[in-house]
Amino acid sequence: MQPPSRRTFLALGLITLTTACTGTDGTDVATKAPTPDPDTPVRLRAVTATDTLLAAYDALLATPGAQTALLQPLRAETAQHRAALAQGLPAASETPTPSTTPTATPTPATLAALERQTAQSHLADLDAARPPLARLLASVAAANALHATTLGAPSDQPAPTAPPTPATPTPGPALPALQKALSAEHAAVYGYGVVGAHLPDDQQRADARTYYAAHQAQRDTWQRLLTTPTPAAGGYQLPFPVTDAPTATKLAAHLEIRLSTVYADLVADLPAPHRRTVATALRDCTLRAHHWGAPTAPFPGIPDPLPTPTEPH
Incomplete structure (x- = not known):
């Protein structure tokens, strides 16, 4: 049996040093104090x-x-x-x-x-x-x-704007979530085309046009962040038949609720410089879903009202 190499001793020394500083229960061995929660x-x-x-x-x-x-x-x-x-x-x-x-x-x-x-x-x-x-x-x-x-305040929905260009590319782990958001916006743009076609030529149709343009702008925002953005499909399967104005408004609410879930998840997946942009998109979807008659929820986009925070390392 060969004696341990110098690299092995160094590795063992590193392990010993590391475990000596922090206990397995997340406390500092020297002070016996729990690791502070940065949140x-x-x-x-x-x-x-x-x-x-x-x-x-x-x-x-x-x-x-x-x-x-x-x-x-x-x-x-x-x-x-x-x-x-x-x-x-x-x-x-x-x-x-x-x-x-x-x-x-x-x-x-x-x-x-x-x-x-x-x-x-x-x-x-x-x-x-x-x-x-x-x-x-x-x-x-x-x-x-x-x-x-x-409570009576006017709706606060400024036109979507592109986020600042990051100094480094969007981290790899966030790319699937961002592609998912882009795909959801592609589907929303398609869906609003169906919505508008089944609404009477009144304020509802005007609102649908406005929201259609907002989703196009949001789609373009995510495309600018991706090197190879997912293209739009030729068509999308609707969740239910749309044949008249009531089913059209129901589809619009469905699209916004689905997007709010996507954006709540995306806030957690994207790095800090882009979180405000995603949070604004989440807010806008929440307000638009309410406009179309969707029931309110205390935590838009989050099915679990009390998310368990990740333990600090």
Whole structure:
């Protein structure tokens, strides 16, 4: 039997050094302290912003003549957002702190503005979050935007724009997800052609034309990020027969809901420089699905309301 080589000893030394620094339970052997979760500051900021929003809902609901039927469901969804965002924070309080209580009674208009402000705060932290939390933040921000619209704010859907050209190509692991988003946009463009053909020549058809153009622009955005983008198929199988205006609007809602799921996943798959672009696409799909009569959901694009965060390494 040959004696171990110098390379073997070096490898063994590296293994010994590595295991001496970090225990198998994720703690630092020297300090016995758990490895800090990099998402904790992001979650704390998101919970604080949501507490402020909850306090505003409570203040408005406590006023005489409050629109309870409108406000209570939105408040309930906001509480669900808080529970998901606080997951993994053992010290998170169960109720808003006194500092989050509004000094003046809000109105539906100011509450709508606060919903949008909360959405922006979540989006501002997208790049700092790990993929599962980034996906959750984008979904909650889309729900905030829908809440603002429900409260009477005008729909916030600027025309899609191309993301900044990355200094390096999009990482390989993200390419299948990006190709999937492109394929979904190809299908949406085809689907909206069918939708428009079955709508009367009124505001609905005008809206369909606008959304058709938006999906073309979003399709072009993803094509610019791909070296070899997937081409559109000659045709696509519709999920159900479209024969009149009601089935056409049902198809439009279906397309937007499907895309919202694709974009929620894409937020987690793409690198940080592109997350805001994808989160904006998720928001726009959420608002368009609502426009076409789709039922609302507290977490647009996410079937599981409480995603389990990945353990830190």
